Amino acid sequence: MDLNKVMLIGRLTADPEVRTTPQGITVASFSIATNRVWKDQQGNQQDRTEFHNIVTWRRLAEICAQYLTKGKQIYLEGHLQTRSWAGQDGKKNYRTEIVADNMIMLGNRSDSGSAPAPRAASTPAAVTSSSNAAPVEEAAPASVTDEEIHIEDIPF
Numbered sequence: 001m002d003l004n005k006v007m008l009i010g011r012l013t014a015d016p017e018v019r020t021t022p023q024g025i026t027v028a029s030f031s032i033a034t035n036r037v038w039k040d041q042q043g044n045q046q047d048r049t050e051f052h053n054i055v056t057w058r059r060l061a062e063i064c065a066q067y068l069t070k071g072k073q074i075y076l077e078g079h080l081q082t083r084s085w086a087g088q089d090g091k092k093n094y095r096t097e098i099v100a101d102n103m104i105m106l107g108n109r110s111d112s113g114s115a116p117a118p119r120a121a122s123t124p125a126a127v128t129s130s131s132n133a134a135p136v137e138e139a140a141p142a143s144v145t146d147e148e149i150h151i152e153d154i155p156f
Contacts, residue, residue, distance in 0.1 A: 005078075006077065006098050007076070009034070009073065009106065010073070011073050012030055012032055013051065014030060016061075017030065018061065031052060033050070033052075034052065052098055053097040054097065055098070056103070064103065067105065073106040073107045075106055076100045077102040078101045078102070080099075081096070082094055
């Protein structure tokens, strides 16, 4: 049995980019930053920020485009996918992405720091990629740990 499952909590590094395929399917792409904090052998606190490329499709993409902005904290579930293509120079390129199936917006409206207010009056708390899914779940309070990402830590 194989398993390809990703669960992340992080902050958007930019507003989602939204496109429509020639078949009329909506796709949104964005990246989130996650932080890992640990102590080295000398007891000094170290941290490392990772950036993850996220792709959402159909209704989930539409919701991400409508409600997510730079700095917004989200929880998402999905799976890893690696694409390959030939570049203009003929060299083969690879990109590993997380294809999100579920997404929950965390925090409150002012949680995103300097990011603009949400683009709609009411915000769904939880969303799945199922075409019939309605945002009915309430987001559970996020637990605060030493690994929290601050908007100032995002390098752009």
